[in-house]
Amino acid sequence: MNSGQHVISKTYNNIQGNLVLVNEYISFRICRKLDLPIPDAGIALIDEQTEYNENDISEKNYGFCFYSVRIDKVAPVNLAIIPRISNKGDFYKLILFDHLVYNKDRNRGNLLVTSGKTIQMYAIDHTHVFKNQTIWNKNCLETGMTLNDYKDHEIIDSNKQVYGFFWEYLNKDYDILLQTAHEFQTKLKSQDLDEFINELPESWSISDDDTAALKKYIMYRLKHLDSICTVITGR
DSSP: OTTSOOEEEEOTTOTTOTHHHHHHHHHHHHHHHTTOOOOOEEEEEEOTTOOOOOTTOOGGGOEEEEEEEOOSSEEEOOGGGGGGBTTGGGHHHHHHHHHHTTOOOOOGGGEEEEOSSSBOEEEOOOTTOSTTGGGOOHHHHHHHHHTTGGGOOHHHHHTHHHHHHHHTTSOOOHHHHHHHHHHHHHHOOHHHHHHHHHTSOGGGOOOHHHHHHHHHHHHHHHHTHHHHHHHHHTO
């Protein structure tokens, strides 16, 4: 980066496909809008003048990438560290965010904690969000809405290890979750999603039909966050 910061990049034409870049960027913008703990990130251009350490970047990867600022001295979250995390209360936001974007991939490797006197957690790596993760399209999102997939327990089941760490020390408090859900519904608006989608580079090659379906899908899950709170708490 021109700022001198070290970043972790996911490149254009990466092995998982360019849809992971869309997933990462939209997730980052939503996280920022909802005040979740996430490293600074954005879109940058990789070309022949870019300095990078990875040997697997070649000319085919030149173009717009997604980047995330590297946080030094971090480790994967574990059960023993939970009481010492200064922002562990943000877990209520995190679990609702995971449900908002249908993230079945929350694991120790993408929830990091810093070292030192003040320990903070950061959420990273949102490549596998939304229905069908790295291969979603209009059809699968519309199917999810038709089947009322906000009632699914798949997210809780898939992420049970990390969620279990926090439930050892936090209450499954329906009222806190519901209040957080209402804050999400107040902060995140349809026009915000329009803005985030319009910022996507054309070279990432996502169709207007797919982005329209994605916006509709996120708004549908946002609308049903109250019911999702019931799913999370088992009420």
